[in-house]
Amino acid sequence: MTQVRCRIALAAVLSAMCLCPRTAWAAAEDADTIAGYRLVWHDEFDTEGSYGAHWKPEVGFVRNKELQWYQGANACVKDGCLVIAGRRETVANPNYSEDGKDWRTSRKEAHYTSASLTTSESFTFKYGRVLVRAKMPSVEGSWPAIWLKGNMWEWPHKGEIDMMEYYPSKGVPCLHANACWGGKERFASVWDSAAMPISHFTERDPEWAHKFHVWRMDWDKEWIRLYVDDELLNEVDLSKTFNQGYDGNHENPFSNDIDGFGAHLLLNLAIGSTGGTPADNAFPIHYLVDYVRVYQAAE
Numbered sequence: 001m002t003q004v005r006c007r008i009a010l011a012a013v014l015s016a017m018c019l020c021p022r023t024a025w026a027a028a029e030d031a032d033t034i035a036g037y038r039l040v041w042h043d044e045f046d047t048e049g050s051y052g053a054h055w056k057p058e059v060g061f062v063r064n065k066e067l068q069w070y071q072g073a074n075a076c077v078k079d080g081c082l083v084i085a086g087r088r089e090t091v092a093n094p095n096y097s098e099d100g101k102d103w104r105t106s107r108k109e110a111h112y113t114s115a116s117l118t119t120s121e122s123f124t125f126k127y128g129r130v131l132v133r134a135k136m137p138s139v140e141g142s143w144p145a146i147w148l149k150g151n152m153w154e155w156p157h158k159g160e161i162d163m164m165e166y167y168p169s170k171g172v173p174c175l176h177a178n179a180c181w182g183g184k185e186r187f188a189s190v191w192d193s194a195a196m197p198i199s200h201f202t203e204r205d206p207e208w209a210h211k212f213h214v215w216r217m218d219w220d221k222e223w224i225r226l227y228v229d230d231e232l233l234n235e236v237d238l239s240k241t242f243n244q245g246y247d248g249n250h251e252n253p254f255s256n257d258i259d260g261f262g263a264h265l266l267l268n269l270a271i272g273s274t275g276g277t278p279a280d281n282a283f284p285i286h287y288l289v290d291y292v293r294v295y296q297a298a299e
Helices: 003-014
Strands: 037-043 068-070 075-078 081-092 109-114 116-118 128-135 142-150 160-169 172-182 189-197 213-219 223-228 231-237 263-271 285-297
Touching: 037 128, 068 263, 081 263, 109 263, 128 142, 128 160, 142 285, 160 213, 160 223, 172 223, 172 231, 189 231, 263 285
Parallel strands: 068 109
Antiparallel strands: 037 285, 075 081, 081 109, 081 285, 116 263, 128 213, 128 285, 142 160, 142 263, 160 172, 172 189, 213 223, 223 231
């Protein structure tokens, strides 16, 4: 699907959504500098159509046995927002094999499509503040995320930071703010996780899930702190996040002096798996991102 087709398909829905109204609160963050920080990288999504060469789309079945086929055509910029669309549609899996033993090859087709964008080839950083203003979908089966991964070693030893994930926990819809690192075996992960029921927010504002919010990460050598609209969701003590020894790796994926080490950003909308069973009558669904801004300490 071309970017033009993407815009046409979304136009009717998005024109009625008042995409990115910036409140006075959000406008306060529009300056190039904020107290103690300088802006080092950002995307305001102000070029209609394309999401830019610095975002690389992931393609195919990627992780977690999710239902969607990722493709770049499900993301475009409309009215000052990055729009990631989750659709109920069938696409063939070009990697399908009748004797495929891996879930990525054993599925003949996907019945959902979506997009996942990453800066893995264009931008990495270590320490600073990240601000992301976004409106997430909250329908059953949706799993939107704002997250980061390290650029060295294999997951989870490279480290993962989840600024925002939305999925049910014990049947309760929750916002999640997490970090994970490596355990004693390959692919074994150690988590510092926080889950906040959406009801915590909707009891104060019944329209909370239908509005834009600002997710924030503050990251220094000692702590990672994760917020939404300045409310602290989780703080991770980096004196406790050392990998636990698989393949001799005892490094700290969040606090180290290794030359070239950093983390890159990901924005994605997964469907199914941890997100739960999709509510098909809710599709298409849309995940809107107004801006992504990365600051580092001013010198």
